[in-house]
Amino acid sequence: MSAARIAVLQFPGVNCEAETVRALERAGLAAEVFRWTRPADELARFDGFVLPGGWSYQDRVRAGALAAKLPLVEALAEQAAAGRPVLGICNGAQVLVEAGLVPGDGAIELALARNRMPQRSGYLARWVTCRIEASDCVFTRGLAVGARIAMPVAHGEGRFTSARRGAIAALVAQGRTPLRYVGPDGEPTDAYPYNPNGAECAVAAVCNTAGNVLAMMPHPERVLEIGAMARDLPDPWANVADEARERGQGAHGDAPAMALMRSLALHLQEA
Numbered sequence: 001m002s003a004a005r006i007a008v009l010q011f012p013g014v015n016c017e018a019e020t021v022r023a024l025e026r027a028g029l030a031a032e033v034f035r036w037t038r039p040a041d042e043l044a045r046f047d048g049f050v051l052p053g054g055w056s057y058q059d060r061v062r063a064g065a066l067a068a069k070l071p072l073v074e075a076l077a078e079q080a081a082a083g084r085p086v087l088g089i090c091n092g093a094q095v096l097v098e099a100g101l102v103p104g105d106g107a108i109e110l111a112l113a114r115n116r117m118p119q120r121s122g123y124l125a126r127w128v129t130c131r132i133e134a135s136d137c138v139f140t141r142g143l144a145v146g147a148r149i150a151m152p153v154a155h156g157e158g159r160f161t162s163a164r165r166g167a168i169a170a171l172v173a174q175g176r177t178p179l180r181y182v183g184p185d186g187e188p189t190d191a192y193p194y195n196p197n198g199a200e201c202a203v204a205a206v207c208n209t210a211g212n213v214l215a216m217m218p219h220p221e222r223v224l225e226i227g228a229m230a231r232d233l234p235d236p237w238a239n240v241a242d243e244a245r246e247r248g249q250g251a252h253g254d255a256p257a258m259a260l261m262r263s264l265a266l267h268l269q270e271a
Contacts, residue, residue: 004047004268007034009076011067014054014091016221023221024050026254027261029268036067040075047268048085049076051092053154053219063112063157064094073099077106085138085264086213090155093205093215102215103171104208110167112217113159116198125154127230128181128196128218130204131188135178136211138267139260148186149179149256150229150237151218158217159197160206168200179205179216184234220257227251 006029010017017033024031031050034043043049057066067073073095080086080101088096093112100106115124132140132147162168171177181202183189188202195202197217205216223229226244229237237256244251254262 003028003030004265005029005045006031006048006050007043007046008032008050008052009072009092010035010052011056011070011095012036013056013058014052016053016089016219019224020050020052020089020221023224023258023261026224026258027265029261029265036070036072040072043072043075043079046079046084048264049079049087051086051088051095052221053090053092056091056095059091059157062094062098063155064091064096064098067095068098077101080208080213083210083212085267087139087264088215089221090158090217090219093217094157096213096215101213102206102208103176104210104213109164110160110162110206112157113161114157115155115196116159117196118192123154123156124196125152126193126196127151127233128153128194128204129234130179130218131182131186133172133175133178133180135175135207137178137207137214138212139214139263140178141211142263142266143259146186148182148236149259150223150233151220151257152222153196153218155197155217158199160199160203160217162200168203171206172201172203176207176209177201177203177205178207178214179218220260223255223257225251226253226255229255
C-alpha cells in the first residue's frame with residue numbers, strides 16, 4: 001500500500017517546512033512542500049495537510065491574518081470539510097484560527113494573542129510540557145490520556161483567548177483542547193514559565209468539532225529524536241538521551257513528540 005500523501009503548505013515567510021517534511025516522512029508518510037504559487041485545486045490530490053511555522057507575510061496586521069485570506073486557504077477549508085486531516089503548527093495554527101477553521105464553522109471565534117509574561121513581552125523560545133487530554137482529535141486519538149510530551153515553543157503571539165467570556169473553558173469541557181500546558185505536578189497551570197504565554201485554561205492546542213483540524217502552538221517537528229531533547233527537562237525526560245546511550249540504544253529513537261505524527265499516520269492507514 002502506498003504511503004498517504006501530505007501537503008506541507010508554504011506561504012511567504014514560512015520557514016519550518018523542511019523539518020516538517022522530515023517529521024512526516026519519519027512517520028511513514030509521503031510529504032512534499034506545496035507552495036502558495038501552485039493552483040489551489042491541486043490540494044485535492046493529497047490525503048492530509050500541515051501548515052508549518054514561520055512568519056507568513058511577516059506577521060503583518062496579526063500573525064497568520066494575511067495568509068488566512070488566500071484562495072489556497074479557502075481550498076484547504078473545503079478539504080477539511082471533507083474530513084481530511086489538517087494540522088497547523090505555530091504560525092500554521094495562527095492561520096487556521098484567523099481563517100475560522102478552528103474552532104470551526106468559518107467564524108473567527110478565537111485569537112492567538114500576544115504572549116503575556118511577567119516583566120517582559122514579545123517573542124519567547126523555550127521547552128514546555130504538554131498533557132494529552134481526552135479528545136476525538138485525530139492527531140492525539142491514539143495517545144494515552146494524561147501522558148506528557150515535552151516540546152519547544154517559539155512565538156510572540158501564542159496565547160489562546162477569546163472575546164467571549166467562557167469560550168475557552170467551554171472548549172476544554174467539550175474535549176476540544178487535546179494539549180494543555182502543565183507544571184511539574186502534571187496539572188494544567190497559569191504559572192509562567194510552564195504556561196509560556198498566558199493562554200486561557202493553559203490551552204496549547206484547539207481542534208474543530210470533527211477532530212480533523214488541529215491548531216497547536218508547540219513545535220513537535222523540532223524534536224524528532226531523543227538526542228534532540230534538552231538535558232535539563234523535568235522528569236520523565238531528564239537525561240533521557242544519556243540513559244538511552246547507556247542502554248546501548250543510541251539517541252536516534254523517537255522523541256515523545258513524534259507520537260503526534262505517528263497518530264496521524266495511523267489515522268490515515270485506518271481511513
